[in-house]
Amino acid sequence: MIRRRNILWSIAAVCSLITSPVAAEPTRVPVLAGVAHPHSYYWREMYMPQLTSGPSAASFSPDGQSLIYTMQGSLWRQKIGDDTAYQLTAGPGYDYQPDWSPDGNYVVFTRQQHNALNLMVFDVQAGSVRALTEGTDVNLEPRFSPDGKQIVYVSSRDSGYLGIYIAGFTGTALAGDRPLVAGRVSDTYRYYYSQADHAVNPSWSPDGKTVYYVSNQEIAWGTGNIWAVAASGEGTPKLVLEEETTWATRPQIDHGGKRMIYSSYSGRQWHQLWIATAEGKYPLPLTFGDFDIWQTRFSPDDTHLVYSSNEAGGLNLIYHTFVGGERQQIKAKNRVYKQPVVPVEISLKDGKGKPLASRVSVLAADGRHYGPDNSRMHGDDFVDAAQADHETHYFHCDQQCTVMVPVGEIELTASHGYDYKLAASTVTVKAARTVELVLAENSLPQKFGQFTSADMHVHMNYGGKYKQTAATMAADARAENLDIIYNLIVNKEERIPDISEFSTDVKQIDGVTIYEGQEYHSSYWGHMGLLHLGDHYLTPDFTSYWHTGLASAYPTNGIIEDLAHKQGAVTGYVHPFDGVPDPAASGKLTHSLPVGVALGKTDYLEVVSFANHEDTAAVWYKFLNLGFRLSAGAGTDAMTNYASLRGPIGLNRMFLDGVQADKPATLKKAIKGGHGFVTNGPLVGLLVNKVKPGGSLALPANGSTVKIQAALRSPVPVEAFELVMNGVVVATFETDADKTSADITLDLPVTKSGWVLVRAVSKTSHPFVQDIFTYATTNPVWLEVEGKPHHAPADAAYFTAWLDRAAEHAGARDDYNHTWEREAVLAEIAAARKVYEHLAEGTAP
Structure with missing residues (x-):
């Protein structure tokens, strides 16, 4: 059914405010939101236990002959050398991180249920489970003391900060619970991590007098060093080993008290095992390979290790002979379930x-x-x-x-x-x-375009639980019906996990096309995507990392964009805004998107991304109002080797019209030209007098009435399907009863130059759309009325004020390497500001 509606007003009569009938706030909140750490996709994936099919987190029996481990959210028991596993727990909730008591009678573990983690104890003889903690906090990593009388563990109970607690264990309950290393707020500026010092990964010395742990106490950059503290709580913590290992360290002292084993990626791209003295001296690598090893435990006699490995892609348990390095995979070929x-x-x-x-x-x-x-x-x-x-x-x-x-x-x-x-x-x-x-297929009518889908922002490996390959990533993309992957290679702390994958070649695997690009990291200027680099990966691949040898705000993103363009690349800003920047607010405002746009360096903006789509669009509309043909892009920022994923590959994607997946020239033209739409679910189509998004429509001096054709096809309901003109919602379209489909034709009077697009929005969450809310938008169709250009002086003044703030902060920095660096940074900002000054005055730059 086609619905027709006439718009009887002129765009000139519409106010300049952005309005929308979708007023509800998004209903989705982060998992375990009570923990006071930012970047949930880091600490939750790299530190928290996850539901995985493969086994992990094993604990030896006191005699060293059996293991209890986590698999598929349950605890399992298996004798070493046997292939039969016995399920010990089956929920409710998901069970992780078991630790077997020295007397063999109990297993303490953590259970995730009702968006919290609490400590539980399994009675080995009775087969029963009892809660040791309760409530909405996160309690995890429990470890029995060598005599079995105490348990040390991590909790978020202190204002959400992860700290270490110690308690007596009675067999059925905890007693005398007290903080050992409490979470605290630091004044040290941190690049990625919160101002809260955390303390995690506790383990005991064999005499039970000392607890080893990992903390970022007064550390500016990273997840922390290895420390030791008296279990009594007396005295001050002692620094044992200074090293960044991205949440995976988990140090353990052997039962003889001589050696410490831990996971580290020092000098490598992957976590492997290292061994040092108990005092942290002279670390040496113990294992080798292009994969991760975590969660290691010494056997009771110190002759063997057990650990988790992702060398096969998923997780496996490995039983490792210390002397000689013989490795045996623990396979649960036969499984005896607790319930039918x-x-x-x-x-x-x-x-x-x-x-x-x-x-x-x-x-x-x-x-x-x-x-x-x-x-x-x-x-x-x-x-x-x-x-x-x-x-x-x-x-x-x-x-x-x-x-x-x-x-x-x-x-x-x-x-x-x-x-x-x-x-x-x-x-x-x-x-x-x-x-x-x-x-059932549910595509847009063909008149709106011949589309190819691309996720413009993917990370194949980024410190997650699994190991991803191009082949397995392509298989994931096929399941998501995604045609093109831009794998943006980037550093994760001191390593670049996929650096060996970089290539300028086109990769095609079973119908999926993969391009290796780069994400350039500068949290000062904003992160950027560099697509279709024609020669080499840019290094260093970050700038303005405070407190490091790369602390200077030089080079700017504009300089990086110039270097990328020399290689024929397309450049854009990724996951830009959670909140519309306010130049009048307190705090720094240094995001350099207005510089790149004004100076013609920036080709696209991730409007649908790992950020707030509406807030980003609000800024995007201001650029469009000033005549900048900045294209909307879309990228998931999917860390595809994560178990806890902010969304699958292709969650945020761009549908490009008239391209060939294996022809970079057609892709670059479509991306820069805005030929298509961006979405995290709904498909949206637009024609203005048959002109598609990215195109221009020339109109006579007295304006004209144009024919709008729009369509919606969505796998999930949308709350509003809207026509936006020069930043204003001028029509809200009716949809079918299930709110997933619409076919619209209407007449729109146009008397002034500008642009028009359609968008679909829903704030009500849907499990299929693993984003903050459902959102899709076409790129604009440009309307050019002869002699009547569109002016937006308020928007020009907004960016002028933004750049004033950026210049103020950048000029006050004292960590430039040379005076000319500061001068170059400020000169670039000043050049961009002059463009907005002219636009505010209604004159050509």
């Missing part, structure tokens, strides 16, 4: 019966998510408390997958990108069965 389970085969097809790879979520009657034994499970890092008590977990399935689930009702959901409707089914299983999920 049955296999469910999931078959995925499109509306014509063709098999599809898809993203799948399986929720059982016990309230837990399940996945295939060999899958890489992922979890959303946000949750809507009104809809669920914990985050959605999912996996990518290539046409058919088998999942072991408890007997009872299960809910299945499957998706295949945004050109297909979701498929969902609720079934009751009592025995093995097959469930077929059919995903």
Whole structure:
């Protein structure tokens, strides 16, 4: 059905305020939001336990003959050298980080339930579980003292700061609980991490007198050093080893008290095991490989180690002979479940019966998510408390997958990108069965374009639980119906995990095209994406890292953009704004997007990104109002090797019109020209007198009435489908009853130059859209009325004030290497400011 509506007013009569009927606040909040650390996708992935199919976090039995470990959110027991594993716990919630008591009678662990983590104890003889802590805090990493009478652990109970606590253990409860190393707020400026000092990774000395741990106490850059403190709490902590290891250190002293083993990426791109003296002296590498090793434990006689490894992509447990290095994988070939389970085969097809790879979520009657034994499970890092008590977990399935689930009702959901409707089914299983999920195609009408989808901001490996390869990343993209991946290689602290992947070649794997690009890091000027570098990776790949040898604010992002353009690259700003910058507010304002736009250096802006889409669009509209043809881009910032993921690859993507995936020239032209739309779900199409987004429409001096055609196709409901003109919502379109489809034709009077676009918005959360809210927008169609240019002096004044703030802060810095660096920085800002001055006056720059 086509709905027709006439707009009877002129754009000149509309006020310059941006308005929208979607007034509700987003309903999604970060998982474990009570912990006082920023960048949840860092600490939660790199430090917190995650739901994974593969085993991790093992603890030896007192005799060293058996292990208890975490697998699929439960605790399992397995004898070393045997291939049968016995499930000890089955929820509710998800169970992690077991530690076996010295007498063998108890296992203490942490359980994630109701968006909190609490300590639990498993009675080995009785097979029962009892809570040791309760409430909404995060309590984790419990470790028994050598005599079994105390437990040391980490808690967020002190204002959300992660600190170390110690308590007596009675067998059924904790007693005399007290802080050992409390969280505190530091005055030290921090680049990535919060002002709160944290203390994590506790372990005991063999005599029980000392607790070793990791803390960033007064450290400006990184997750912290290894420290030691008396278990009695007397005295001051002692620095043992100074090293940055990105949350994975977990030091342990051997039972003889001579050696300390820990994980580190020192001088490498991946975490491996290192060994030092108990005093932290003379560290030496113990293991080697281009993969990660974590969570190591000495056997009771110190002759063996057990640890988690991602060398096969997912997680495996390795039993390692210390002398000689013999390695044995702990495989649970036979599994004895605590409750009845049955296999469910999931078959995925499109509306014509063709098999599809898809993203799948399986929720059982016990309230837990399940996945295939060999899958890489992922979890959303946000949750809507009104809809669920914990985050959605999912996996990518290539046409058919088998999942072991408890007997009872299960809910299945499957998706295949945004050109297909979701498929969902609720079934009751009592025995093995097959469930077929059919995903019907739901594309825009062809007149709006021939689209190719691209995620412009992806990180293949970035310090996560898994190890990703180009082939496995391409398989994930196929499940998400994503055509093109821009893998932006970037540093993570002192390493660049994917640096060996950089290439100027086009990679094509089973229908997915991969380009290696670069994210340039400067939290002072703003992060940038550099796409289609034609020669080499730019180093250093960051600037303005305070307190380091690269502290200077020089080079500016503009200089980096010039270097990238010399290689034929396309440049843009990524995940820009959570809140519209206010030049009149307190605090620094140094983001250099207005400089890059004014000087013609910036090609695109991630309007749909790991930021607030509406706030970013509000700034974008100001540039458009000033006539800058800044294109909207989209990138997920997906760390594809994470288990706790802010969204799957392709969550935020750009649909490019008229391109060939393996032809960089067509892609660069489409990106810079704004030929398409950006989205995290809805598909939106626009034609203005048959002109597509990115195009221009010349109109006579007295203006004209133009024909608007717009369409919406969405896998999830939207609350508003809108026409925006020069930053103003001038029409809200009707949609079908399910709010997922619309076909619009209307007449729009135009008397003044400017631009027009359509957008779709929904603040109500949906588990499929793992973003702060649902959002899509086309790029603008430009309207050029002869002799009547569009002026926006208020917007020009806004950017002038912004640059005044930037110049003030940059000019006051005292960490430039040379005087000419400060002069170059300020000269660039001044040149951009002059452009906005002219625009404010209504004259050409």
